[in-house]
Amino acid sequence: MNAPDKLLLPDVQSHLDERNIAINRVGVRAITHPIIIQTPNGPMPSVATYDMAVYLPGDTTGTHMSRFLEVINDCGEALGFESGLYMMSTMLERLESKSGTITVKFPYFVRKTAPVSGVQSLLDYQVTYEIDSNGGHTDFWMTVVVPVTSLCPCSKKISDYGAHNQRSHITMRVQLQQPMPIEDLVAIAESAASCELYGLLKRPDEKYVTERAYENPKFVEDLVRDLAIALNADRRVGRYRVESENFESIHNHSAVAWIEGNKLPPN
Secondary structure, eight states: OOHHHHTTSOOGGGSBOTTOOOEEEEEEEEEEEEEEEOOTTSOEEEEEEEEEEEEEOTTBOOOOTHHHHHHHHHOOSOBSHHHHHHHHHHHHHHHTOSOEEEEEEEEEEEEEEOTTTOOEEEEEEEEEEEEEEETTEEEEEEEEEEEEEEEOHHHHHHOSSOOOEEEEEEEEEEEESSOOOHHHHHHHHHHHSSEEOOSOOOHHHHHHHHHHHHHSOOOHHHHHHHHHHHHHTOTTEEEEEEEEEEEOSSSSSEEEEEEEEEOOOOO
16 A cells, blocks of 8 residues: 555544434543653653543544544643643644543652651652543642541540551642642641651651651541641632541541532632
């Protein structure tokens, strides 16, 4: 087959579909791809999982699946708030659609310094970007899962010595009105906990974090309320959902609480 013959291949996806039933979203799921992420300290490499889909009119047979991969490959800029919105507009243009969704999940690493020894190590956080465009309006949501320590106030109050504590996962899903570094959302979560976590600790650090948690007990209800107060005061955040799951150390179940907030956009 010569080159001119290739140009004559039929485009079956673009054929008229007489069933005329629109599809809310059609696309690809679980694309594993290298990624560069925008950070306050410059670009950071990671590996992401992409889900991408668009609206398909009822009179069109199918979408062009290969174009989703082309969008990822061609958007070479480090991914963040502005570049995420640009990726969405590029996808809608390439796929000739009026609405769509992009979800990007990736591990994000923060270099942390132990509180006493000063030793440095990396701690990973699971991050998700969700970009949704519908009817000309685009929302950018960021979700971060932050592991922390929580210590039970009741246990501390009723015990002659010691108190039970546990690791907790704080999940914060926020609608961004403006760019917001991942580190800022992590800091909000960690400041609400009994104590933050570190990748590497020496003995003086272990003493510090143990006593820090003991001096700062938090119920699961305290965690989400303190998170809500912080997000209500942050003009970069619109709607949000915050959840804390405490993996109890003296029970075979978790304690969980969540709050959903709906703030007006900033003036």
